[in-house]
Amino acid sequence: MPETGMNYAESCRAFTEDLIAHQVLISQGAKGLYGFGAAMELVIAAIERIITAAGVREKPEVMRFPPLISRRNLERSDYLRSFPNLAGSVHSFGGGMDDHTKLLQHLDRNEDWSRGLEATGVVLAPAACFAVYPVLTGTLPATGRLVDVVSFVFRNEPSDDPTRLQVFRLREFVLAGDARACRIHSQRWAERGMDLLRSLGLPVEAQAASDPFFGRTGRMLAANQRDQELKIELLVPICSEEQLTACASCNYHQDHFGRAFDIHTAAGDPAHSACVGFGLERIALALFRHHGFRTGSWPESVRRQLEL
Amino acid sequence: MPETGMNYAESCRAFTEDLIAHQVLISQGAKGLYGFGAAMELVIAAIERIITAAGVREKPEVMRFPPLISRRNLERSDYLRSFPNLAGSVHSFGGGMDDHTKLLQHLDRNEDWSRGLEATGVVLAPAACFAVYPVLTGTLPATGRLVDVVSFVFRNEPSDDPTRLQVFRLREFVLAGDARACRIHSQRWAERGMDLLRSLGLPVEAQAASDPFFGRTGRMLAANQRDQELKIELLVPICSEEQLTACASCNYHQDHFGRAFDIHTAAGDPAHSACVGFGLERIALALFRHHGFRTGSWPESVRRQLEL
Numbered sequence: 182m183p184e185t186g187m188n189y190a191e192s193c194r195a196f197t198e199d200l201i202a203h204q205v206l207i208s209q210g211a212k213g214l215y216g217f218g219a220a221m222e223l224v225i226a227a228i229e230r231i232i233t234a235a236g237v238r239e240k241p242e243v244m245r246f247p248p249l250i251s252r253r254n255l256e257r258s259d260y261l262r263s264f265p266n267l268a269g270s271v272h273s274f275g276g277g278m279d280d281h282t283k284l285l286q287h288l289d290r291n292e293d294w295s296r297g298l299e300a301t302g303v304v305l306a307p308a309a310c311f312a313v314y315p316v317l318t319g320t321l322p323a324t325g326r327l328v329d330v331v332s333f334v335f336r337n338e339p340s341d342d343p344t345r346l347q348v349f350r351l352r353e354f355v356l357a358g359d360a361r362a363c364r365i366h367s368q369r370w371a372e373r374g375m376d377l378l379r380s381l382g383l384p385v386e387a388q389a390a391s392d393p394f395f396g397r398t399g400r401m402l403a404a405n406q407r408d409q410e411l412k413i414e415l416l417v418p419i420c421s422e423e424q425l426t427a428c429a430s431c432n433y434h435q436d437h438f439g440r441a442f443d444i445h446t447a448a449g450d451p452a453h454s455a456c457v458g459f460g461l462e463r464i465a466l467a468l469f470r471h472h473g474f475r476t477g478s479w480p481e482s483v484r485r486q487l488e489l
Numbered sequence: 490m491p492e493t494g495m496n497y498a499e500s501c502r503a504f505t506e507d508l509i510a511h512q513v514l515i516s517q518g519a520k521g522l523y524g525f526g527a528a529m530e531l532v533i534a535a536i537e538r539i540i541t542a543a544g545v546r547e548k549p550e551v552m553r554f555p556p557l558i559s560r561r562n563l564e565r566s567d568y569l570r571s572f573p574n575l576a577g578s579v580h581s582f583g584g585g586m587d588d589h590t591k592l593l594q595h596l597d598r599n600e601d602w603s604r605g606l607e608a609t610g611v612v613l614a615p616a617a618c619f620a621v622y623p624v625l626t627g628t629l630p631a632t633g634r635l636v637d638v639v640s641f642v643f644r645n646e647p648s649d650d651p652t653r654l655q656v657f658r659l660r661e662f663v664l665a666g667d668a669r670a671c672r673i674h675s676q677r678w679a680e681r682g683m684d685l686l687r688s689l690g691l692p693v694e695a696q697a698a699s700d701p702f703f704g705r706t707g708r709m710l711a712a713n714q715r716d717q718e719l720k721i722e723l724l725v726p727i728c729s730e731e732q733l734t735a736c737a738s739c740n741y742h743q744d745h746f747g748r749a750f751d752i753h754t755a756a757g758d759p760a761h762s763a764c765v766g767f768g769l770e771r772i773a774l775a776l777f778r779h780h781g782f783r784t785g786s787w788p789e790s791v792r793r794q795l796e797l
Contacts, residue, residue: 249522266581268582301645
């Protein structure tokens with residue numbers, strides 16, 4: 182259980198120390214960047230199995246993606262308009278021998294050696310579904326397309342909160358189709374997600390939420406998103422009983438990605454889309470928090486549910 | 490089987506088209522960047538199982554890492570000295586509203602919007618073992634430490650060769666210990682790797698090799714590496730019968746990483762290290778090349794070996 186009598190920062194620090202001491206997380210020398218021990222990986226594989234089971238009836242197409250997407254696809258997505266501060270751009274060295282000598286001089290003097298690097302054709306994936314939309318470009322079948330996807334994703338937000346990683350695994354079911362089907366997809370997965378997390382012995386509540394849009398216009402976008410209930414988060418207490426952590430979110434994008442990636446319904450309209458995203462590390466950390474650091478001591482019902 | 494009568498580039502193009510047509514690979518709009526279909530993922534999971542089985546007797550510590558490492562750890566590793574052109578540095582936007590307006594202006598004009606970005610504290614992992622060495626800092630037990638590790642890794646080498654991905658999964662067994670144990674580790678895994686690949690019906694040959702060190706001094710380092718047989722590659726014909734593809738490599742690093750990351754033997758000397766690395770996508774692509782695009786039609790012995 183989350184500890185009481187500590188503020189959020191203290192609670193995060195204490196939980197992180199425990200996770201490292203029990204080899205659930207492995208320190209990597211940067212905020213929000215951790216390796217994962219054997220128990221953590223077994224739990225994440227188990228969570229993936231029950232998510233698969235929850236979605237298998239609708240026979241999604243299975244796609245898996247590496248942690249990078251093309252720069253062009255990030256640009257098309259409008260992510261840089263709304264979340265420039267969270268994006269990760271991959272740069273590399275394209276110079277000759279003299280440039281290399283300079284780079285090494287900077288390195289040896291503990292100076293920034295990255296100034297002379299050039300942008301490559303790839304960027305870090307901000308969410309697993311960003312790799313899916315370009316694949317769906319074109320005309321959808323009448324029932325739309327449903328994709329089961331997972332990838333490591335990146336958010337530039339170094340934090341001492343062990344549930345706020347810079348790079349983590351997002352498992353998503355993405356639907357592209359008409360507006361009604363997408364609304365239903367989002368709502369249905371909100372219910373399924375609640376059931377799934379409850380079945381793991383986690384206290385969970387659903388709440389209309391908004392993304393952390395950048396800047397002044399961002400505040401309007403966020404208010405609009407909340408008013409229209411476009412985003413529902415499934416929240417679990419992890420680091421604190423007061424400040425809950427989103428372990429999954431259900432998102433209805435209207436026709437944003439349909440327009441950006443030229444995805445059309447059979448009727449010729451820009452497709453709507455919706456996705457549910459499960460934060461695999463967060464769900465696993467919630468389990469370690471609520472049931473203890475040794476999976477062998479977890480409640481029998483949870484162990485059975487996870488086939489541990 | 491690799492096709493004959495085509496040059497390497499033609500053969501690569503034809504194989505890539507086939508892989509995409511059979512939904513083994515999913516085009517992502519950048520060279521060397523692909524998603525993976527359901528069959529590809531099942532095959533990779535199966536390859537992971539037999540690699541686990543090949544290494545389980547020695548009871549390695551299991552660590553899993555995300556695709557990023559800390560910038561500081563890349564700097565300590567000396568990777569930028571030897572392979573600056575292959576490294577990937579993660580940059581992000583740290584500006585205010587006005588800077589954002591400028592970024593969007595560049596974006597809207599199809600200009601490079603990445604100039605104003607700042608280096609973050611993280612970089613892409615060049616190999617899975619780079620995350621391991623900092624964890625081993627300190628004094629090793631008398632028998633050393635053996636780690637079973639996997640992560641997505643990045644190489645900035647966009648290519649039309651489907652076996653030369655920019656981002657791919659590397660499964661490694663890393664030993665840090667004394668010189669003798671490391672030499673044995675490397676040689677033993679060369680034999681095991683040959684057996685493993687042969688058991689999958691793949692023609693394989695071992696060869697002393699070198700890493701693609703940068704520049705003039707790099708050529709000397711490469712020659713030295715080859716002369717001392719510090720690197721052994723396990724090669725399989727994939728895109729061509731003549732130009733083989735390394736599906737695994739066994740590397741003895743002498744005390745390079747021991748010195749860089751302050752890892753010491755029980756006797757107080759800088760530790761030596763060695764690793765075997767299996768390129769999971771390459772092995773899977775070799776199987777699709779040699780046994781066909783439908784796993785259901787693969788030879789019974791291979792299907793049994795992979796538990797498909």
